[in-house]
Amino acid sequence: MMKEENLRMRIKEAAVEHFNRNGYHGTTIRSIAGDVGCSLPMIYYYYKNKKELFDEIVKRDYFQFLSKQELNLESGDVIGGYTKLIHSLNSLSSYDKHLYRLGVKVYLSFDGDAEHIQDMDTYEETVYVSHAARIKPHLVGSADCNLIAHTLMHLLDTLIMEIVVKGKTLPEEQIRGEISLILERYQKRSSMTEQASMAT
Amino acid sequence: MMKEENLRMRIKEAAVEHFNRNGYHGTTIRSIAGDVGCSLPMIYYYYKNKKELFDEIVKRDYFQFLSKQELNLESGDVIGGYTKLIHSLNSLSSYDKHLYRLGVKVYLSFDGDAEHIQDMDTYEETVYVSHAARIKPHLVGSADCNLIAHTLMHLLDTLIMEIVVKGKTLPEEQIRGEISLILERYQKRSSMTEQASMAT
DNA sequence: ATATTATTATAACGTACGTTAGGTATAGGA
DNA sequence: TCCTATACCTAACGTACGTTATAATAATAT
Numbered sequence: 400m401m402k403e404e405n406l407r408m409r410i411k412e413a414a415v416e417h418f419n420r421n422g423y424h425g426t427t428i429r430s431i432a433g434d435v436g437c438s439l440p441m442i443y444y445y446y447k448n449k450k451e452l453f454d455e456i457v458k459r460d461y462f463q464f465l466s467k468q469e470l471n472l473e474s475g476d477v478i479g480g481y482t483k484l485i486h487s488l489n490s491l492s493s494y495d496k497h498l499y500r501l502g503v504k505v506y507l508s509f510d511g512d513a514e515h516i517q518d519m520d521t522y523e524e525t526v527y528v529s530h531a532a533r534i535k536p537h538l539v540g541s542a543d544c545n546l547i548a549h550t551l552m553h554l555l556d557t558l559i560m561e562i563v564v565k566g567k568t569l570p571e572e573q574i575r576g577e578i579s580l581i582l583e584r585y586q587k588r589s590s591m592t593e594q595a596s597m598a599t
Numbered sequence: 600m601m602k603e604e605n606l607r608m609r610i611k612e613a614a615v616e617h618f619n620r621n622g623y624h625g626t627t628i629r630s631i632a633g634d635v636g637c638s639l640p641m642i643y644y645y646y647k648n649k650k651e652l653f654d655e656i657v658k659r660d661y662f663q664f665l666s667k668q669e670l671n672l673e674s675g676d677v678i679g680g681y682t683k684l685i686h687s688l689n690s691l692s693s694y695d696k697h698l699y700r701l702g703v704k705v706y707l708s709f710d711g712d713a714e715h716i717q718d719m720d721t722y723e724e725t726v727y728v729s730h731a732a733r734i735k736p737h738l739v740g741s742a743d744c745n746l747i748a749h750t751l752m753h754l755l756d757t758l759i760m761e762i763v764v765k766g767k768t769l770p771e772e773q774i775r776g777e778i779s780l781i782l783e784r785y786q787k788r789s790s791m792t793e794q795a796s797m798a799t
Numbered sequence: 800a801t802a803t804t805a806t807t808a809t810a811a812c813g814t815a816c817g818t819t820a821g822g823t824a825t826a827g828g829a
Numbered sequence: 830t831c832c833t834a835t836a837c838c839t840a841a842c843g844t845a846c847g848t849t850a851t852a853a854t855a856a857t858a859t
Contacts, residue, residue, distance in 0.1 A: 422623075510622065550777040553757035581781065640839090643817090
């Protein structure tokens with residue numbers, strides 16, 4: 400047994416690419432099988448149907464990926480941490496990039512159904528809260544924490560979009576520059592590490 | 600003759616909604632006809648085929664809409680101008696909002712084909728150049744104009760996304776706040792109008 | 800060696816799609 | 830009044846889709 404269990408993974412890899420390029424409805428089981436080089440019913444051997452294949456990617460793998468990503472955000476140096484996190488997206492594996500991209504697509508309601516959107520919105524709220532909590536201790540009292548947290552999240556979202564969705568490669572200095580533009584002047588002098596590490 | 604020429608427009612309105620919700624491949628001519636309340640071949644009476652219907656929306660109407668939008672950006676007060684432009688998206692007609700949303704979807708390569716993407720990328724470059732030229736005279740010499748222009752465009756993109764794609768309603772103060780966060784301290788004292796109009 | 804289970808394939812089913820053929824009714828111009 | 834073009838319809842064609850029935854191989858267990 401288990402002659403070709405990795406066929407299951409190869410099917411999923413091809414599926415992620417097709418869902419990305421052609422959407423759920425534009426993706427055919429036949430074209431996935433064709434790309435993988437297996438027969439059509441093999442998809443049904445490993446997955447109950449088209450929707451279950453899509454769901455495993457978008458409802459399970461995508462959120463697992465996001466959790467893994469979150470762990471890469473070290474606390475301490477705020478600007479440096481976010482810069483590194485975003486910059487690391489440049490060198491994501493091709494599969495992870497497509498997985499991320501498909502997740503964003505569904506998050507924006509550009510694919511999937513109402514059920515998926517619900518999951519995404521629930522998750523998004525927790526992300527905002529955690530970001531706000533992370534930057535709060537680094538702001539001076541006069542700063543509007545909510546505004547800055549929102550603006551930061553908005554900026555991070557577009558940077559992610561540029562790299563993951565549009566496929567561009569952003570240099571670390573630019574990422575740091577844009578993030579600093581928002582956070583720099585509000586940082587407390589006494590951050591745990593690297594009080595003055597930003598480039599002017 | 601011309602008993603119901605507005606049927607053509609009603610078909611397009613329904614089409615924009617369906618392309619938004621279900622994508623090009625997920626949209627069926629039958630469902631459009633069903634929504635409009637006409638028979639299926641009426642779509643073919645006004646449009647050569649599905650692709651031509653999609654193209655008229657995405658390749659013609661969307662860019663016409665963008666041109667119209669661009670005219671709403673008054674020069675002079677930079678922060679106020681961008682704030683007003685973005686805030687006006689909240690009260691776009693339902694059709695224009697869907698049209699905008701579909702355009703963004705194609706711009707991000709989430710729908711349409713390579714041909715559409717090409718048009719979008721060409722247009723995007725001209726937009727960046729015009730934004731950079733617009734804010735340049737308002738920056739003090741020490742500021743990195745390119746960085747600020749990029750960051751501003753990124754921020755505007757997410758604000759547009761929140762309103763047009765995610766369907767949220769953003770209050771004017773928040774929009775002005777986020778834009779100010781980037782532009783405020785770099786503005787020259789001697790802008791043509793309203794030297795000190797921002798809220799702290 | 801044989802029974803059993805895991806992995807693969809061929810061929811087909813029913814359904815829904817994009818599109819068209821062919822026809823009907825209406826309305827203004829001659 | 831008849832003609833012609835416009836605005837619409839019902840019905841169908843061919844194709845491609847998601848899915849399954851069925852069967853052949855290959856590996857393992859007994």
